[in-house]
Amino acid sequence: MKGSVLNYDPQSGTGLISGNDDRRYTFSGMDVQSDFNALSVGAIVDFTPEDNIAKSIFIIEPPRSASLNINLGDGARGGKSRIVAALLALFLGSLGIHKFYLGYNRAGVIMLVISLGGWLMFGIPTMIIGFIAFIECIIYLMKSDDEFYNTYVAHKKEWF
Numbered sequence: 001m002k003g004s005v006l007n008y009d010p011q012s013g014t015g016l017i018s019g020n021d022d023r024r025y026t027f028s029g030m031d032v033q034s035d036f037n038a039l040s041v042g043a044i045v046d047f048t049p050e051d052n053i054a055k056s057i058f059i060i061e062p063p064r065s066a067s068l069n070i071n072l073g074d075g076a077r078g079g080k081s082r083i084v085a086a087l088l089a090l091f092l093g094s095l096g097i098h099k100f101y102l103g104y105n106r107a108g109v110i111m112l113v114i115s116l117g118g119w120l121m122f123g124i125p126t127m128i129i130g131f132i133a134f135i136e137c138i139i140y141l142m143k144s145d146d147e148f149y150n151t152y153v154a155h156k157k158e159w160f
Contacts, residue, residue: 082148093133
């Protein structure tokens, strides 16, 4: 049966699918048989229904709303733009500002403390944090908007 993902929580690995039969089916991320990183709200999926539970889930089509959001400049869903994140990483990355922008406060504080405290050790830790931020800038720019959203917004990957 085909349907679309209504809700997905990557923390718990559970979600809800609206089937073409106008019924809703709960699912576990362990039942996703195709590219798990492409799973997000709005994705069109094919699944096997078993007592209001979706099994053997295959992602057929990623969400369509991503291209509209890209044109509006607000990133791929969720209001987090990969371009803004990359620019923050490039210019203010050693202070961890791009981490704060993405909602990773712990990672941002780690980068900020190491960067500010690094000046006590001849700036070497600060340069290392700056290099890490530069690498993250390049990674953000190399990803598509959908990949960026799935990796850093939906699945909350804090580092690289």
